[in-house]
Amino acid sequence: MTTHDAQPTLRPARPGDAAEVARLWQSAWRDAHLGHVSDELVAMRTPESFAARAAARVPDTAVAEAGGGIAGFVTVVGDEVEQLFVAAEHRGTGVAALLLAEGERRVAARGYRRVWLAVVTGNARARRFYARQGWADEGPVDYRAEGPDGPVSVPCHRYAKPVTGGGAPG
Numbered sequence: 001m002t003t004h005d006a007q008p009t010l011r012p013a014r015p016g017d018a019a020e021v022a023r024l025w026q027s028a029w030r031d032a033h034l035g036h037v038s039d040e041l042v043a044m045r046t047p048e049s050f051a052a053r054a055a056a057r058v059p060d061t062a063v064a065e066a067g068g069g070i071a072g073f074v075t076v077v078g079d080e081v082e083q084l085f086v087a088a089e090h091r092g093t094g095v096a097a098l099l100l101a102e103g104e105r106r107v108a109a110r111g112y113r114r115v116w117l118a119v120v121t122g123n124a125r126a127r128r129f130y131a132r133q134g135w136a137d138e139g140p141v142d143y144r145a146e147g148p149d150g151p152v153s154v155p156c157h158r159y160a161k162p163v164t165g166g167g168a169p170g
Contacts, residue, residue, distance in 0.1 A: 008071055008095050010102055013061035020070050021063065022047070022054035028072075028085035036122030037154055044147045053146075057083070062102050064095045074099040079112040100133055108163035115163050118143040118156040127157065135159040 013021065026047060034042065054061075060082075061075045072086035072095045081103040086096045107115040118141060119126050131137065141158040144151035 008064040008066040008090075008093075008098055010062055010064055010098060013058045013063050013073065015055070015058055017061075017063055017070060018055040018058060019051065021061065021073050022050040024070060024073070024087050025054060025083070025085050026050040028087065031088065032085075032123050032126060033120055036120045038152065041145060041147070041152050041154060044152065049148075062099065062106070064090075064099055066090060066093075066095065071095045072099050074103040074106075076103050076106040076110075079107050079110070079115055081107070081115060081117040084117070096129060097133060100130075104161065104163050113162060114160055116158055116160040118154075118158055121155045121157055127159075130159045133161075135161045 026045070029045060029050070033045075057075045057077075060077055061073050063073045064071045064086075067090075070087070071090040071093075073083065074081060075083040081100065084096065084099055084103060086099070103117075104115050116138075117130070117135075119130060121140065127137070136159065138158045138160050141156050143154045143156040145154045
C-alpha cells in the first residue's frame with residue numbers, strides 16, 4: 001500500500017507528536033510562505049520556534065494520520081483555525097479538507113457561529129482551496145504573527161465561514 005492509499009484518520013494531538021508536527025509544520029510553512037512574507041518573519045521561524053509552538057499547541061491540535069505517520073494537522077484557537085498544514089506527499093489527497101472540517105467542528109463545538117482564518121496574500125494555492133471549501137474571502141487584513149520580540153505584521157486575507165451548532169459567542 002502506498003502513502004496515498006492509506007485512509008487518513010483524525011485524532012487529538014498528543015505530547016509525543018510535537019516533534020513530528022514541528023518538522024511537518026516548518027516544511028509546509030516554508031512551502032506556503034517563502035517569497036510571500038517578510039525576511040524578518042522568515043528569520044524568526046527557526047526549527048526551535050516550530051518545536052516550541054508545536055509543543056505549546058498540543059491541546060488545541062488535531063492530527064491526521066496516514067501511511068504510518070502524521071500527514072497534517074489543524075490547530076484551533078477560539079474561533080480561529082490558526083494553523084492548517086499538510087505534508088507535501090499528502091497534498092491533493094483530501095487530508096486538508098478532512099482537517100479543515102475538523103477545525104470547523106471544533107469552533108462550532110466551542111459555541112461560535114462563524115470560523116475564520118488568515119491566509120498569506122500571495123498563497124494562491126491555499127486561497128483557492130479555502131474558496132472551494134465554501135469559505136468567503138473577506139478581504140485584506142494585517143495579521144499579527146507571534147514572534148519572540150512581539151508580533152510581526154503579515155499581509156493576509158481573512159477567510160470566514162458560518163458553522164452549525166454554534167451558540168452565543170462570535
